[in-house]
Amino acid sequence: MFRTVQQTITTQLRSILKQQFDLEGQTVVIEQPPAIALGELATPLAFELAKRLRKAPRAIAQTLVDALRTAVATGSLPELTSVEVAGAGYLNFKLTRGTMVRAIAEDHHADIGGPGFRLVEHTSINPNKAAHIGHLRNAILGDTFQRLLRPDAFKSGYQVGVQNYIDNTGVQVADVVVGFIHLEQMSLLRVRELVTELLESNRRIDYFCWDLYARVSQWYTADPEQTGARKAIRLATLHALEEGENEIAEIADLIATSVLRRHLETMERLGIAYDFLPRESEILSLHFWEAARLLMMEKGVLYLETEGKNKGCYVMRRAGSTGDTPDGLTGPDEEAKVIVRSNGTVTYVGKDIAYHLWKFNLLPNRDFGYRQFHQYSTHTCWISAVAGEDPHPSFGHADAIYNVIDSRQNDPQNNVVQALRGMGYTEAADRYTHFSYEMVALTPRCAMDLGYTVSDEDQKRSYLEVSGRKGFGVKADDLIDRLIAAALAEVDQRHPELGADERAGIARQIAVGALRFFMLRFTRNTVIAFDFHDALSFEGETGPYIQYAVVRAANILRKANSDVAEALRDLTQLPVPRLSLLLDSDEGTSLWETWLLASRLTTVIEQAIATSEPAHLARFAFQLAQQFNNFYHRHHVLHETDPDRRTLLLATAAVAQRELTRTLGLLGIDVPPVM
RNA sequence: GCGCCCGUAGCUCAGCUGGAUAGAGCAUUUGGCUUCGAACCAAAGGGUCGGAGGUUCGAAUCCUUCCGGGCGCACCA
Numbered sequence: 001m002f003r004t005v006q007q008t009i010t011t012q013l014r015s016i017l018k019q020q021f022d023l024e025g026q027t028v029v030i031e032q033p034p035a036i037a038l039g040e041l042a043t044p045l046a047f048e049l050a051k052r053l054r055k056a057p058r059a060i061a062q063t064l065v066d067a068l069r070t071a072v073a074t075g076s077l078p079e080l081t082s083v084e085v086a087g088a089g090y091l092n093f094k095l096t097r098g099t100m101v102r103a104i105a106e107d108h109h110a111d112i113g114g115p116g117f118r119l120v121e122h123t124s125i126n127p128n129k130a131a132h133i134g135h136l137r138n139a140i141l142g143d144t145f146q147r148l149l150r151p152d153a154f155k156s157g158y159q160v161g162v163q164n165y166i167d168n169t170g171v172q173v174a175d176v177v178v179g180f181i182h183l184e185q186m187s188l189l190r191v192r193e194l195v196t197e198l199l200e201s202n203r204r205i206d207y208f209c210w211d212l213y214a215r216v217s218q219w220y221t222a223d224p225e226q227t228g229a230r231k232a233i234r235l236a237t238l239h240a241l242e243e244g245e246n247e248i249a250e251i252a253d254l255i256a257t258s259v260l261r262r263h264l265e266t267m268e269r270l271g272i273a274y275d276f277l278p279r280e281s282e283i284l285s286l287h288f289w290e291a292a293r294l295l296m297m298e299k300g301v302l303y304l305e306t307e308g309k310n311k312g313c314y315v316m317r318r319a320g321s322t323g324d325t326p327d328g329l330t331g332p333d334e335e336a337k338v339i340v341r342s343n344g345t346v347t348y349v350g351k352d353i354a355y356h357l358w359k360f361n362l363l364p365n366r367d368f369g370y371r372q373f374h375q376y377s378t379h380t381c382w383i384s385a386v387a388g389e390d391p392h393p394s395f396g397h398a399d400a401i402y403n404v405i406d407s408r409q410n411d412p413q414n415n416v417v418q419a420l421r422g423m424g425y426t427e428a429a430d431r432y433t434h435f436s437y438e439m440v441a442l443t444p445r446c447a448m449d450l451g452y453t454v455s456d457e458d459q460k461r462s463y464l465e466v467s468g469r470k471g472f473g474v475k476a477d478d479l480i481d482r483l484i485a486a487a488l489a490e491v492d493q494r495h496p497e498l499g500a501d502e503r504a505g506i507a508r509q510i511a512v513g514a515l516r517f518f519m520l521r522f523t524r525n526t527v528i529a530f531d532f533h534d535a536l537s538f539e540g541e542t543g544p545y546i547q548y549a550v551v552r553a554a555n556i557l558r559k560a561n562s563d564v565a566e567a568l569r570d571l572t573q574l575p576v577p578r579l580s581l582l583l584d585s586d587e588g589t590s591l592w593e594t595w596l597l598a599s600r601l602t603t604v605i606e607q608a609i610a611t612s613e614p615a616h617l618a619r620f621a622f623q624l625a626q627q628f629n630n631f632y633h634r635h636h637v638l639h640e641t642d643p644d645r646r647t648l649l650l651a652t653a654a655v656a657q658r659e660l661t662r663t664l665g666l667l668g669i670d671v672p673p674v675m
Numbered sequence: 676g677c678g679c680c681c682g683u684a685g686c687u688c689a690g691c692u693g694g695a696u697a698g699a700g701c702a703u704u705u706g707g708c709u710u711c712g713a714a715c716c717a718a719a720g721g722g723u724c725g726g727a728g729g730u731u732c733g734a735a736u737c738c739u740u741c742c743g744g745g746c747g748c749a750c751c752a
Binding site for chain 1: 678679680681687688689690691692693694695696699700701707710711712714715716717731732733744745746747748749750751752
């Protein structure tokens with residue numbers, strides 16, 4: 001509703017600017033005044049116009065106010081009670097509280113959504129080890145963003161596909177395969193047995209690989225005399241994976257698929273699901289790159305270098321490079337990015353360009369085969385295959401894409417965008433969003449608590465980068481397990497009357513709420529220095545704080561023998577003047593502030609989408625919960641004797657519950673029945 | 676050396692496309708449970724927004740420069 005009023009005022013001001021000053025296309029900023037006594041909305045528009053119109057801001061403001069007052073008098077701005085000039089030339093708007101509250105109670109809100117298919121890609125963990133806290137940030141950001149876009153009961157939304165890219169033929173998988181074959185001396189048969197053993201004894205194969213991967217990484221360079229030979233094994237293994245159709249590749253596929261299934265399990269614990277799992281193995285065997293190469297040559301972005309250090313390679317000019325050497329003479333562009341090596345193999349960026357052409361449906365005559373891989377309670381997750389099954393969905397026709405990838409991949413991501421731009425696909429390049437975020441690191445203190453040795457030098461740093469190669473980090477499932485245990489201890493103490501299953505379920509909801517909120521409360525380009533003390537906290541600015549507020553609201557409604565829908569319906573039966581009277585008092589103002597804040601949800605969602613920043617929504621959830629808790633202490637709903645005031649108080653609890661539940665839903669956080 | 680990001684209260688972070696008196700959480704001190712359950716609320720202290728210039732009616736926000744920190748800059752993925 002907040003958004004609706006903002007739009008109405010903006011439209012009115014634009015038409016006044018046109019009539020009075022013959023101005024068009026002026027951006028109108030609508031903000032909130034520092035104190036509600038000044039009004040609910042304000043605009044500094046007169047300041048911006050002062051120079052262009054060569055008039056004093058107050059004079060301009062007065063002209064605008066006069067015109068707006070006419071509009072208010074004729075009833076074209078029913079939500080407005082008054083407009084005033086304040087300070088040096090601010091325009092302050094006061095809203096008709098009764099009208100607004102009734103509209104909010106009736107759930108009037110601007111819709112969000114539009115045409116076009118949006119492809120969100122997140123998680124994309126190398127399937128050779130357990131997921132760690134850095135991967136959790138990625139998946140939680142991506143999943144939350146996907147929820148903001150997707151159609152649901154609150155909004156029309158956009159059509160969305162969620163992908164998790166699987167690099168099942170890369171060096172990281174090759175490394176762990178080297179570990180199985182050369183350190184563990186295992187055959188394909190033995191690896192198959194091991195996978196079964198682990199599954200049957202309920203042990204996590206991704207944990208097994210976590211340790212093995214760290215061991216292999218050390219093994220390569222452990223013996224200086226062997227280093228050359230061992231690196232050769234690594235390279236040969238990688239080539240065997242890329243080739244396919246051999247025993248080494250079969251081991252790799254077995255491991256990668258088993259680890260992938262574990263990753264899906266881990267993410268499902270947090271309510272995260274996928275629609276499609278495109279794999280590198282199919283990008284190779286279906287020859288995506290061949291099609292992309294032809295297209296890039298045809299468009300002239302790829303050329304054979306004949307001189308200099310990159311002689312014999314196919315290279316792509318970088319952004320901003322003219323191709324001229326610094327001395328102005330024509331020569332080889334040494335800054336160009338190598339796409340095809342002199343030995344004829346394609347680099348990672350080359351494959352990524354091909355993959356992204358596919359995403360935008362720009363790769364002629366190429367698509368994945370699709371096979372069903374995993375069944376969620378709501379839908380099927382598909383995986384790429386050489387020969388797929390029919391019928392199947394398709395995903396390679398995006399109008400916009402969002403790649404949730406950490407900021408360290410900034411350059412490679414830019415390379416792909418530049419390739420698209422260079423090929424003339426400017427629209428695709430414009431609608432390519434690198435949803436970049438900073439890493440999750442460990443505080444030195446946290447690392448030491450976990451038993452890692454930390455050098456004196458590292459102890460002085462504010463955070464330490466996690467490393468899968470070194471086996472240094474906090475595994476996702478370990479963190480989730482610890483959160484659940486901590487939550488369960490609280491629930492057991494508070495609700496001994498509940499059954500064990502019910503307590504466990506509530507503990508799980510609280511743990512997920514704490515974890516998801518923890519990852520979402522920081523803006524994307526903030527490095528998270530992870531610490532168990534903060535991550536395991538359920539007090540203050542946390543997910544459980546918000547969940548607790550909703551539970552309290554629900555308790556009030558339950559004890560009043562009402563529910564959200566009924567309490568809000570009862571409110572709409574009150575005459576608007578009576579409602580305004582209740583809300584205009586000092587005491588009413590604090591109630592009104594709760595309604596006003598609650599009505600901002602649409603605005604916040606739009607802002608979060610526009611800036612690709614889910615943290616805005618997380619902060620909104622906390623603010624609203626804080627506002628509600630404040631209300632909770634100030635007003636004893638069930639003790640209220642005046643029937644109209646009681647109706648208003650009950651409806652205030654109801655609107656807080658409604659909007660908080662919605663917001664938490666978008667953040668992927670459930671509301672427990674009790675806490 | 677080049678590119679990107681960051682520097683705001685003791686600590687961890689917000690601060691929307693420049694707008695009115697820079698805000699939260701944690702920690703510290705103090706007060707509030709026979710109440711709609713205290714995973715809560717209220718109050719207090721705590722700031723030259725890294726430094727210096729500049730643009731502007733107005734700068735934490737934009738520009739320049741310096742200082743301090745992080746991450747990238749392969750014929751790896």
